[in-house]
Amino acid sequence: MSVFTTYLLILAILTAGCSSSNNFNSTLRLATTTSTENSGLLEYILPAFEKELDVSVEVIAVGTGQAIALGKSGDADALLVHAPDVEIQFIAEGHGTERRNVMYNDFVIVGPKHDPASINEMSNAAEAMITIFVSNEPWASRGDESGTHMKEKDLWSITGIEPLASDDWYFALGQGMGATLQYANETDSYTLSDRATYLTQSDMLPFLDILIGGKNISNNPDPNLYNPYSIIPVNPSKSILVNHKLAIQFSDWLLSDETQNRIAKFRLSELGQPIFYPFVR
Template sequence: MNINKSQVSLLLFFFFLISPFLVIGQGYAKPNDFLTIAVTTSTANSGLLNYLLPRFEENFGIEIRVIIRGTGQALETGKKGDVDLVLVHAEELEKKYVADGYFTRRNNLMYNDFVLLGPANNPAKIKNSDSIVTAFEKVISSKSIFVSRGDNSGTHVKENLIWDLVEFNSPKQYSWYLSTGSGMGATINTTVAKNAYTLSDRASWVTFKNKYNTKIILEGDKALKNQYGILLVNPQKHPHTKKENGKLFIDWLLSSTGQSLIASYKVSGQQLFFPNADPKN
């Protein structure tokens, strides 16, 4: 079939006319569109993000680039405008950053809990029926080795709140208190090696392999709830951030689809995160 120049011009005209409406999946993403998000080690190492993100990317054509940080570092990364979103777990600290204007939106996303890990021989004689405050008091009185992340992560923030409840200031001055300045995996490794106690989020513990003779010593205290929030970086402070795509991703996570996916994620048959979105915030 012969096609003359006028027909070619007509075809090109129609192609450029409709090209803005060509979409990838359900979204209206541009080629090579992406978001950058800073996340906690627990959401990354648990495998949750590997479960969630491909589904969003397939539906909306927006690549999610992940930076793994402790909560404090993740919030600072967002404060500087180096990411578009943060997914963290230190609620009061998050709200302070919002109040200070570094983020325009914070939503509850999901929760699990913290657990106190320790050696099977349990030298501090902690009972699962103890409160977490009593457990920390027994660590002090027995001078049992306690390993802290010491990195201003969400877990470290929770640990410090418990020390405050115990009214025990500056535990790091004592020889039985060790600070790794590292992520949860490295901290649990040190705990196992030192036959020590530590506070961990449950997801990190469930997915940790080298448990040896370390086990959960205490769980179930209401004070050990571990709430996760997702925050949007303030575009007025950082106009280069991808506000609309960020909102799209947050809304998807808070939707029935995102929440159902979070609830369905399991490791060894165990649900690691429990959705509790508050989309109105």
């Protein structure tokens, strides 16, 4: 091999290494819930962050349980999730460096408009779920260890009822919120949903209505249906590929006045109520 050829080879390796390093420094891997993506929120706010910092965001939209697992393995730089107890444990075990509240909305129970279990006048989600169980009406569960599924299991634990996949009224789908709502719509089933996903997809759910939770979060009488979202930068000790610096910048940007105001205005004029409520304004 000639000296000139060797020089070109070394130059190519160094150039590739620099390119790889630049891509690493300018890409944020964001593991988040399906609700933040399905609602359109991330598509609405992320371009401003990408433009402001000249970076790109790789969105990994999964259930909160899967997002937490990605953080533990170092396969994500930041988590935007909604399961407080799991998040607190994640921080306590050293997988994340901080946990900051970003926004909140609420959960609702939706079901057939003709409401065969007659839960519409109830104010407590757990009591409504007992009534659905006693009435032997079908229940569609996400069954995917998402934040919504974790909340559902918490509510069942309050009732003292432990649904089984083998029960003829309980359908554990292993699906995201959108698919679960479609299933409930097609089968006259009840289900637990975050309000944001239901509202953004309600035009495609002609046979469903909100039965527990009220018309908006102000009218939701059950504090157990509160649904906060947090941002957690992953601990860089999990992997040399964790871009902790950019994750911290993203966390700060999410809580900036400008971004919080954008979150508050998202689809407000279209739906007559916010999809997500900011913690900082």
